[in-house]
Amino acid sequence: MSIEYLGLSEINGPLIALEGVQDASYEEIVEVTIDGKKKELGRIIECYEDKAVIQVFGGTDNMSLRNTHTKLTGHPMEIALSPEILGRTFNGIGQPIDGLGEVESDIHRNVNGQPLNPVMREYPRNYIRTGFSAIDGLTTLIRGQKLPIFSGNGLPHDQLAAQLVRQASLGEDSEEEFAIVFAAMGVKHDVAEFFRRAFEESGVSEHVTMFLNLANDPVVERLITPRVALTAAEYLAFECNMHILVILTDMTSFAEAMREVSSSKGEIPSRKGYPGYLYSELATIYERAGIVQGINGSVTQIPILTMPNDDITHPIPDLTGYITEGQIVLDRVLNGQGIYPPISVLPSLSRLMKDGIGEGYTRGDHQALSNQLFSSYAKVGDARALASVIGEDELSPIDKKYLIFGKAFEERFVGQGSDDNRTIQETLDIGWELLGMLPREELDRIDTKILDQYYKPQAEEE
DSSP, X not given: OOOEEEXXXXXXXXXXXXXXXXXXXXXXXXXXXXXXXXXXXXXXXXXXXXXXXEEETTOOTXXXXXXXXXXXXXXXXXXXXXXXXXXXXXXXXSOBOSSXXXXXXXOXXXXXXXXXXXXXXXXXXXXXXXXXXXXXXXXXXXXXXXXXXXXXXXXXXXXXXXXXXXXXXXXXXXXXXXXXXXXXXXXXXXXXXXXXXXXXXXXXXGXXXXXXXXXXXXXXXXHHHHHHHHHHHHHHHHTSOOEEEEXXXXXXXXXXXXXXXXXXXXXXXXXXXXXXXXXXHHHHHHTTOBEETXXXXXXXXXXXXXXXXXXXXXHHHHHHHHHSSEEEEEOHHHHHTTOSXXXXXXXXXXXXXXXXXXXXXXXXXXXXXXXXXXXXXXXXXXXXXXXXXXXXXXXXXXXXXXXXXXXXIIIIIIOOOTTOOOOHHHHHHHHHHHHTTSOGGGOTTSOHHHHHHHOOOOOOOO
Protein backbone atom coordinates (compact mmCIF):
# COMPACT_ATOMS: atom_id res chain seq x y z
CA MET A 1 0.00 0.00 0.00
CA SER A 2 1.35 3.38 -0.91
CA ILE A 3 0.66 6.46 1.23
CA GLU A 4 0.25 9.96 -0.17
CA TYR A 5 1.21 13.09 1.80
CA LEU A 6 0.01 16.64 1.16
CA GLY A 7 2.37 19.58 1.71
CA LEU A 8 6.08 19.87 2.50
CA SER A 9 7.94 21.23 5.51
CA GLU A 10 10.93 22.63 3.54
CA ILE A 11 12.32 23.15 0.02
CA ASN A 12 16.09 23.63 -0.32
CA GLY A 13 17.61 23.50 -3.83
CA PRO A 14 16.97 20.02 -5.28
CA LEU A 15 15.88 18.71 -1.85
CA ILE A 16 12.49 18.68 -0.13
CA ALA A 17 11.74 17.70 3.48
CA LEU A 18 8.63 15.89 4.63
CA GLU A 19 7.34 15.44 8.20
CA GLY A 20 4.96 12.92 9.72
CA VAL A 21 6.17 10.15 7.44
CA GLN A 22 5.43 6.50 8.29
CA ASP A 23 7.51 3.45 7.24
CA ALA A 24 9.79 5.39 4.91
CA SER A 25 13.07 3.70 3.98
CA TYR A 26 16.42 4.91 2.66
CA GLU A 27 16.72 4.96 -1.18
CA GLU A 28 12.93 4.56 -1.55
CA ILE A 29 11.44 6.15 -4.65
CA VAL A 30 8.72 8.77 -4.26
CA GLU A 31 6.37 10.36 -6.80
CA VAL A 32 5.96 14.11 -6.37
CA THR A 33 2.93 15.79 -8.01
CA ILE A 34 3.14 19.57 -8.47
CA ASP A 35 -0.13 21.55 -8.87
CA GLY A 36 -1.99 18.31 -9.57
CA LYS A 37 -0.40 18.07 -13.03
CA LYS A 38 3.35 17.75 -13.27
CA LYS A 39 4.88 14.55 -11.87
CA GLU A 40 8.49 14.19 -10.79
CA LEU A 41 10.41 11.26 -9.35
CA GLY A 42 12.55 11.56 -6.24
CA ARG A 43 14.36 9.31 -3.79
CA ILE A 44 14.70 9.40 -0.03
CA ILE A 45 18.31 10.17 0.89
CA GLU A 46 17.84 10.66 4.62
CA CYS A 47 15.28 9.59 7.18
CA TYR A 48 15.10 10.05 10.96
CA GLU A 49 12.08 9.40 13.16
CA ASP A 50 9.10 10.71 11.16
CA LYS A 51 11.09 13.04 8.87
CA ALA A 52 12.40 12.29 5.37
CA VAL A 53 14.68 14.27 3.05
CA ILE A 54 13.90 13.64 -0.63
CA GLN A 55 16.09 14.32 -3.62
CA VAL A 56 13.91 15.37 -6.58
CA PHE A 57 15.32 14.29 -9.95
CA GLY A 58 13.52 16.85 -12.05
CA GLY A 59 14.34 19.78 -9.71
CA THR A 60 12.00 21.74 -7.43
CA ASP A 61 10.92 24.55 -9.79
CA ASN A 62 7.32 25.76 -9.30
CA MET A 63 6.98 23.62 -6.19
CA SER A 64 5.20 25.07 -3.16
CA LEU A 65 4.99 23.95 0.45
CA ARG A 66 1.19 23.69 0.35
CA ASN A 67 -0.07 22.00 -2.76
CA THR A 68 2.62 19.38 -3.43
CA HIS A 69 1.53 15.74 -3.18
CA THR A 70 4.18 13.20 -2.26
CA LYS A 71 3.55 9.49 -2.69
CA LEU A 72 5.88 6.82 -1.29
CA THR A 73 6.13 3.87 -3.66
CA GLY A 74 7.56 1.39 -1.13
CA HIS A 75 10.44 0.23 -3.38
CA PRO A 76 13.89 1.54 -4.37
CA MET A 77 14.59 2.86 -7.84
CA GLU A 78 14.30 0.16 -10.48
CA ILE A 79 14.68 0.07 -14.25
CA ALA A 80 13.07 -2.28 -16.78
CA LEU A 81 15.62 -4.46 -18.59
CA SER A 82 15.66 -6.74 -21.60
CA PRO A 83 18.22 -7.67 -24.30
CA GLU A 84 16.42 -5.06 -26.49
CA ILE A 85 18.09 -2.19 -24.56
CA LEU A 86 21.08 -2.57 -26.92
CA GLY A 87 20.90 0.13 -29.56
CA ARG A 88 18.64 2.32 -27.35
CA THR A 89 19.25 5.78 -25.86
CA PHE A 90 17.97 6.76 -22.39
CA ASN A 91 18.17 9.83 -20.18
CA GLY A 92 20.14 9.91 -16.90
CA ILE A 93 17.49 8.03 -14.91
CA GLY A 94 16.84 5.33 -17.49
CA GLN A 95 13.81 6.79 -19.33
CA PRO A 96 13.89 6.31 -23.14
CA ILE A 97 14.63 9.47 -25.17
CA ASP A 98 14.99 7.88 -28.61
CA GLY A 99 11.25 7.90 -29.42
CA LEU A 100 11.04 4.08 -29.50
CA GLY A 101 8.75 3.76 -26.48
CA GLU A 102 9.22 2.18 -23.09
CA VAL A 103 11.18 -1.02 -22.52
CA GLU A 104 8.55 -3.77 -22.31
CA SER A 105 9.81 -6.30 -19.79
CA ASP A 106 8.89 -8.17 -16.61
CA ILE A 107 12.48 -7.89 -15.43
CA HIS A 108 13.11 -4.92 -13.11
CA ARG A 109 16.38 -4.43 -11.27
CA ASN A 110 17.36 -2.18 -8.37
CA VAL A 111 19.82 0.47 -9.63
CA ASN A 112 21.95 0.08 -6.50
CA GLY A 113 22.92 -3.39 -7.70
CA GLN A 114 22.81 -6.75 -5.98
CA PRO A 115 25.20 -7.57 -3.14
CA LEU A 116 28.01 -9.75 -4.47
CA ASN A 117 29.89 -12.22 -2.31
CA PRO A 118 33.61 -11.39 -2.83
CA VAL A 119 34.40 -15.10 -2.75
CA MET A 120 32.38 -15.47 -5.97
CA ARG A 121 34.57 -13.02 -7.85
CA GLU A 122 36.95 -14.44 -10.41
CA TYR A 123 40.40 -12.99 -11.09
CA PRO A 124 40.36 -10.95 -14.34
CA ARG A 125 42.16 -12.57 -17.30
CA ASN A 126 42.10 -12.02 -21.06
CA TYR A 127 42.46 -8.63 -22.63
CA ILE A 128 40.11 -6.25 -24.42
CA ARG A 129 41.63 -4.79 -27.57
CA THR A 130 41.11 -1.04 -27.85
CA GLY A 131 43.05 -0.47 -31.09
CA PHE A 132 45.32 2.10 -29.37
CA SER A 133 48.98 1.05 -29.24
CA ALA A 134 49.71 3.08 -26.09
CA ILE A 135 46.90 1.22 -24.25
CA ASP A 136 47.13 -2.27 -25.80
CA GLY A 137 50.92 -2.38 -25.75
CA LEU A 138 51.80 -0.67 -22.45
CA THR A 139 48.70 -0.44 -20.23
CA THR A 140 46.61 -3.35 -21.49
CA LEU A 141 42.92 -3.36 -20.53
CA ILE A 142 41.84 -6.69 -18.99
CA ARG A 143 38.27 -8.04 -18.92
CA GLY A 144 36.68 -7.28 -15.55
CA GLN A 145 39.14 -4.45 -14.82
CA LYS A 146 38.38 -0.85 -13.86
CA LEU A 147 40.88 1.41 -15.66
CA PRO A 148 40.20 5.17 -15.50
CA ILE A 149 41.34 7.84 -17.96
CA PHE A 150 42.65 11.00 -16.26
CA SER A 151 42.14 13.92 -18.60
CA GLY A 152 41.94 17.73 -18.33
CA ASN A 153 39.74 20.49 -19.71
CA GLY A 154 40.24 20.92 -23.44
CA LEU A 155 41.95 17.56 -23.95
CA PRO A 156 40.39 15.19 -26.52
CA HIS A 157 38.88 12.67 -24.06
CA ASP A 158 35.51 12.81 -25.86
CA GLN A 159 37.12 11.77 -29.18
CA LEU A 160 39.03 9.08 -27.30
CA ALA A 161 35.82 7.77 -25.67
CA ALA A 162 33.99 7.71 -29.03
CA GLN A 163 36.91 5.91 -30.68
CA LEU A 164 37.04 3.38 -27.83
CA VAL A 165 33.37 2.58 -28.43
CA ARG A 166 33.99 2.20 -32.19
CA GLN A 167 37.11 0.06 -31.90
CA ALA A 168 36.94 -1.99 -28.71
CA SER A 169 36.68 -5.76 -29.21
CA LEU A 170 37.63 -9.03 -27.53
CA GLY A 171 40.42 -9.65 -30.05
CA GLU A 172 40.50 -11.19 -33.50
CA ASP A 173 39.78 -14.79 -32.53
CA SER A 174 36.98 -14.36 -30.01
CA GLU A 175 33.48 -15.63 -30.78
CA GLU A 176 31.96 -14.30 -27.54
CA GLU A 177 29.35 -11.55 -27.48
CA PHE A 178 30.60 -8.06 -26.73
CA ALA A 179 28.66 -4.84 -26.16
CA ILE A 180 29.16 -1.36 -24.73
CA VAL A 181 27.22 0.66 -22.16
CA PHE A 182 27.99 4.35 -22.51
CA ALA A 183 26.98 6.87 -19.83
CA ALA A 184 27.59 10.61 -20.17
CA MET A 185 26.99 12.99 -17.23
CA GLY A 186 26.64 16.73 -17.51
CA VAL A 187 27.62 16.86 -21.20
CA LYS A 188 26.64 19.72 -23.51
CA HIS A 189 24.19 19.21 -26.37
CA ASP A 190 26.91 19.37 -29.04
CA VAL A 191 29.01 16.72 -27.24
CA ALA A 192 25.98 14.42 -26.84
CA GLU A 193 25.22 14.91 -30.53
CA PHE A 194 28.87 14.17 -31.39
CA PHE A 195 28.66 10.82 -29.55
CA ARG A 196 25.32 9.93 -31.15
CA ARG A 197 26.56 10.74 -34.65
CA ALA A 198 29.92 9.01 -34.14
CA PHE A 199 28.23 5.75 -33.12
CA GLU A 200 25.64 5.87 -35.89
CA GLU A 201 28.12 6.65 -38.66
CA SER A 202 30.47 3.87 -37.65
CA GLY A 203 27.61 1.36 -37.46
CA VAL A 204 28.22 0.34 -33.83
CA SER A 205 24.97 1.82 -32.44
CA GLU A 206 23.20 -1.57 -32.27
CA HIS A 207 25.85 -2.82 -29.82
CA VAL A 208 25.71 0.32 -27.63
CA THR A 209 23.28 1.30 -24.87
CA MET A 210 23.53 5.04 -24.17
CA PHE A 211 22.56 6.97 -21.05
CA LEU A 212 22.73 10.73 -21.55
CA ASN A 213 22.48 13.29 -18.78
CA LEU A 214 22.81 16.70 -20.43
CA ALA A 215 24.29 19.82 -18.87
CA ASN A 216 20.82 21.43 -18.62
CA ASP A 217 19.27 18.36 -16.98
CA PRO A 218 18.78 18.45 -13.22
CA VAL A 219 22.01 18.05 -11.29
CA VAL A 220 20.68 15.27 -9.06
CA GLU A 221 20.09 13.04 -12.09
CA ARG A 222 23.87 12.82 -12.43
CA LEU A 223 24.06 10.98 -9.15
CA ILE A 224 21.92 8.16 -10.43
CA THR A 225 23.20 7.94 -14.06
CA PRO A 226 26.29 5.72 -13.42
CA ARG A 227 24.20 3.40 -11.24
CA VAL A 228 21.52 3.04 -13.91
CA ALA A 229 24.19 2.36 -16.56
CA LEU A 230 25.94 -0.25 -14.40
CA THR A 231 22.64 -1.99 -13.63
CA ALA A 232 22.04 -2.35 -17.37
CA ALA A 233 25.64 -3.60 -17.79
CA GLU A 234 25.29 -6.18 -14.98
CA TYR A 235 22.07 -7.50 -16.51
CA LEU A 236 23.66 -7.89 -19.97
CA ALA A 237 26.82 -9.44 -18.48
CA PHE A 238 25.52 -11.78 -15.81
CA GLU A 239 22.09 -12.70 -17.19
CA CYS A 240 22.71 -12.49 -20.95
CA ASN A 241 26.33 -13.82 -20.75
CA MET A 242 27.89 -10.91 -22.64
CA HIS A 243 31.20 -9.13 -22.11
CA ILE A 244 30.34 -5.48 -21.40
CA LEU A 245 32.62 -2.45 -21.51
CA VAL A 246 31.17 0.47 -19.51
CA ILE A 247 32.45 3.96 -20.35
CA LEU A 248 31.49 6.66 -17.82
CA THR A 249 32.25 10.27 -18.73
CA ASP A 250 32.74 12.54 -16.90
CA MET A 251 33.09 11.41 -13.27
CA THR A 252 34.06 14.95 -12.27
CA SER A 253 30.48 16.05 -13.12
CA PHE A 254 29.19 13.25 -10.88
CA ALA A 255 31.43 14.34 -7.96
CA GLU A 256 30.44 18.00 -8.38
CA ALA A 257 26.75 17.08 -8.35
CA MET A 258 27.42 15.23 -5.12
CA ARG A 259 29.13 18.30 -3.66
CA GLU A 260 26.15 20.47 -4.62
CA VAL A 261 23.61 18.14 -3.03
CA SER A 262 25.78 17.72 0.05
CA SER A 263 25.95 21.47 0.61
CA SER A 264 22.12 21.70 0.17
CA LYS A 265 21.83 19.13 2.99
CA GLY A 266 24.04 21.36 5.16
CA GLU A 267 26.73 18.70 5.63
CA ILE A 268 30.21 19.59 6.82
CA PRO A 269 32.50 19.42 3.78
CA SER A 270 35.77 17.52 3.57
CA ARG A 271 38.67 18.08 1.09
CA LYS A 272 38.02 20.90 -1.43
CA GLY A 273 34.38 21.10 -0.39
CA TYR A 274 33.52 17.51 -1.38
CA PRO A 275 31.63 15.40 1.17
CA GLY A 276 33.57 12.95 3.34
CA TYR A 277 31.73 10.02 1.76
CA LEU A 278 33.00 10.79 -1.78
CA TYR A 279 35.33 7.78 -1.47
CA SER A 280 32.49 5.42 -0.53
CA GLU A 281 30.26 6.72 -3.32
CA LEU A 282 32.99 6.31 -5.96
CA ALA A 283 33.83 2.86 -4.59
CA THR A 284 30.19 1.69 -4.86
CA ILE A 285 30.35 2.58 -8.57
CA TYR A 286 33.83 1.33 -9.48
CA GLU A 287 33.56 -1.93 -7.55
CA ARG A 288 30.68 -3.03 -9.76
CA ALA A 289 33.22 -4.14 -12.35
CA GLY A 290 34.40 -7.72 -12.39
CA ILE A 291 33.73 -11.35 -13.29
CA VAL A 292 31.51 -13.75 -11.33
CA GLN A 293 32.35 -17.46 -11.06
CA GLY A 294 30.29 -19.78 -13.24
CA ILE A 295 29.02 -16.93 -15.45
CA ASN A 296 30.43 -16.33 -18.89
CA GLY A 297 29.98 -12.52 -18.93
CA SER A 298 32.09 -9.69 -17.46
CA VAL A 299 31.80 -5.97 -16.66
CA THR A 300 34.84 -3.83 -17.50
CA GLN A 301 34.88 -0.12 -16.64
CA ILE A 302 36.66 2.86 -18.17
CA PRO A 303 35.61 5.91 -16.12
CA ILE A 304 36.83 9.20 -17.65
CA LEU A 305 37.43 12.20 -15.42
CA THR A 306 38.77 15.69 -16.03
CA MET A 307 41.29 16.74 -13.40
CA PRO A 308 40.58 20.31 -12.21
CA ASN A 309 43.67 22.45 -13.09
CA ASP A 310 45.38 19.23 -14.32
CA ASP A 311 46.01 18.41 -10.66
CA ILE A 312 46.42 14.64 -10.21
CA THR A 313 46.38 15.10 -6.39
CA HIS A 314 42.84 16.58 -6.55
CA PRO A 315 40.37 14.46 -4.47
CA ILE A 316 38.54 13.00 -7.50
CA PRO A 317 41.57 11.51 -9.36
CA ASP A 318 43.28 10.80 -6.03
CA LEU A 319 40.44 8.66 -4.66
CA THR A 320 39.77 7.13 -8.07
CA GLY A 321 43.42 6.03 -8.21
CA TYR A 322 43.03 4.31 -4.82
CA ILE A 323 40.01 2.28 -5.88
CA THR A 324 40.79 1.43 -9.50
CA GLU A 325 43.45 -0.85 -11.00
CA GLY A 326 45.71 1.63 -12.75
CA GLN A 327 45.17 4.78 -14.82
CA ILE A 328 45.69 6.22 -18.30
CA VAL A 329 46.88 9.84 -18.11
CA LEU A 330 46.43 12.32 -20.97
CA ASP A 331 49.18 14.88 -21.46
CA ARG A 332 48.70 18.53 -22.40
CA VAL A 333 52.22 18.88 -23.86
CA LEU A 334 51.73 15.94 -26.26
CA ASN A 335 48.34 17.34 -27.23
CA GLY A 336 50.03 20.70 -27.99
CA GLN A 337 52.42 18.85 -30.33
CA GLY A 338 49.46 17.49 -32.31
CA ILE A 339 49.88 13.90 -31.09
CA TYR A 340 46.61 11.96 -30.80
CA PRO A 341 45.80 10.24 -28.48
CA PRO A 342 48.02 12.34 -26.16
CA ILE A 343 48.62 9.49 -23.69
CA SER A 344 51.43 10.17 -21.24
CA VAL A 345 53.12 6.77 -21.06
CA LEU A 346 55.23 7.05 -17.91
CA PRO A 347 52.54 7.88 -15.30
CA SER A 348 50.07 5.43 -16.92
CA LEU A 349 49.82 1.85 -15.76
CA SER A 350 47.53 -1.16 -15.70
CA ARG A 351 47.91 -3.23 -12.53
CA LEU A 352 46.25 -6.34 -13.98
CA MET A 353 48.09 -6.27 -17.29
CA LYS A 354 50.68 -8.94 -16.39
CA ASP A 355 48.04 -11.67 -16.05
CA GLY A 356 46.21 -11.07 -19.33
CA ILE A 357 49.08 -10.79 -21.80
CA GLY A 358 51.88 -13.04 -23.06
CA GLU A 359 51.73 -16.54 -24.50
CA GLY A 360 48.17 -17.79 -24.96
CA TYR A 361 46.70 -14.27 -24.69
CA THR A 362 48.58 -11.77 -26.88
CA ARG A 363 52.17 -12.84 -27.79
CA GLY A 364 55.08 -14.28 -25.86
CA ASP A 365 57.26 -11.17 -26.20
CA HIS A 366 54.61 -8.68 -25.02
CA GLN A 367 55.68 -8.29 -21.37
CA ALA A 368 59.41 -7.98 -22.17
CA LEU A 369 58.76 -5.49 -24.99
CA SER A 370 56.49 -3.38 -22.77
CA ASN A 371 59.13 -3.27 -19.97
CA GLN A 372 61.83 -2.25 -22.44
CA LEU A 373 59.75 0.50 -24.08
CA PHE A 374 58.97 1.97 -20.63
CA SER A 375 62.65 1.83 -19.65
CA SER A 376 63.92 3.33 -22.92
CA TYR A 377 61.32 6.10 -22.92
CA ALA A 378 62.26 7.02 -19.33
CA LYS A 379 65.85 7.51 -20.56
CA VAL A 380 64.52 9.82 -23.28
CA GLY A 381 63.33 12.15 -20.51
CA ASP A 382 66.83 12.18 -18.99
CA ALA A 383 68.42 12.91 -22.40
CA ARG A 384 65.96 15.78 -23.03
CA ALA A 385 66.66 17.28 -19.61
CA LEU A 386 70.40 17.13 -20.28
CA ALA A 387 69.98 18.64 -23.78
CA SER A 388 68.08 21.59 -22.32
CA VAL A 389 71.11 22.34 -20.10
CA ILE A 390 74.15 21.67 -22.32
CA GLY A 391 72.56 21.79 -25.80
CA GLU A 392 71.86 18.95 -28.20
CA ASP A 393 75.25 19.13 -29.98
CA GLU A 394 77.13 18.37 -26.76
CA LEU A 395 75.24 15.14 -26.07
CA SER A 396 76.92 11.74 -26.32
CA PRO A 397 76.07 9.61 -29.42
CA ILE A 398 73.85 7.30 -27.36
CA ASP A 399 71.88 10.23 -25.85
CA LYS A 400 71.33 11.57 -29.38
CA LYS A 401 69.93 8.16 -30.36
CA TYR A 402 67.55 8.32 -27.41
CA LEU A 403 66.30 11.74 -28.56
CA ILE A 404 65.57 10.35 -32.04
CA PHE A 405 63.93 7.26 -30.50
CA GLY A 406 61.77 9.43 -28.19
CA LYS A 407 60.43 11.55 -31.05
CA ALA A 408 59.68 8.47 -33.20
CA PHE A 409 58.05 6.70 -30.22
CA GLU A 410 55.67 9.64 -29.58
CA GLU A 411 54.78 10.07 -33.23
CA ARG A 412 54.52 6.45 -34.37
CA PHE A 413 53.67 4.39 -31.29
CA VAL A 414 51.65 6.75 -29.07
CA GLY A 415 50.34 8.88 -31.93
CA GLN A 416 47.92 7.34 -34.42
CA GLY A 417 45.03 8.57 -36.51
CA SER A 418 41.48 8.85 -35.24
CA ASP A 419 40.56 5.99 -37.59
CA ASP A 420 43.65 3.86 -36.99
CA ASN A 421 42.51 0.62 -35.35
CA ARG A 422 45.65 -1.44 -34.69
CA THR A 423 45.76 -5.12 -33.85
CA ILE A 424 47.93 -6.35 -30.99
CA GLN A 425 50.38 -7.82 -33.52
CA GLU A 426 50.74 -4.47 -35.35
CA THR A 427 51.32 -2.69 -32.02
CA LEU A 428 54.05 -5.13 -30.97
CA ASP A 429 55.72 -5.01 -34.40
CA ILE A 430 55.86 -1.17 -34.29
CA GLY A 431 57.41 -1.47 -30.80
CA TRP A 432 60.19 -3.74 -32.16
CA GLU A 433 60.78 -1.40 -35.13
CA LEU A 434 61.34 1.47 -32.71
CA LEU A 435 63.67 -0.58 -30.49
CA GLY A 436 65.69 -1.31 -33.65
CA MET A 437 66.75 2.37 -33.50
CA LEU A 438 68.73 1.65 -30.32
CA PRO A 439 71.88 -0.48 -30.01
CA ARG A 440 71.29 -4.05 -28.82
CA GLU A 441 73.39 -3.55 -25.66
CA GLU A 442 70.93 -0.85 -24.49
CA LEU A 443 68.04 -3.33 -24.42
CA ASP A 444 68.67 -4.66 -20.94
CA ARG A 445 65.07 -5.64 -20.04
CA ILE A 446 64.66 -8.35 -22.68
CA ASP A 447 65.86 -11.95 -22.64
CA THR A 448 68.50 -12.85 -25.27
CA LYS A 449 66.23 -15.54 -26.82
CA ILE A 450 63.47 -12.98 -27.45
CA LEU A 451 66.03 -10.49 -28.81
CA ASP A 452 67.41 -13.12 -31.23
CA GLN A 453 63.88 -13.72 -32.49
CA TYR A 454 62.53 -10.16 -32.85
CA TYR A 455 65.33 -7.56 -32.69
CA LYS A 456 66.36 -6.09 -36.06
CA PRO A 457 68.76 -3.13 -35.88
CA GLN A 458 67.86 -0.25 -38.18
CA ALA A 459 70.49 1.21 -40.49
CA GLU A 460 71.51 4.62 -39.23
CA GLU A 461 70.38 7.57 -41.32
CA GLU A 462 73.15 9.93 -42.35
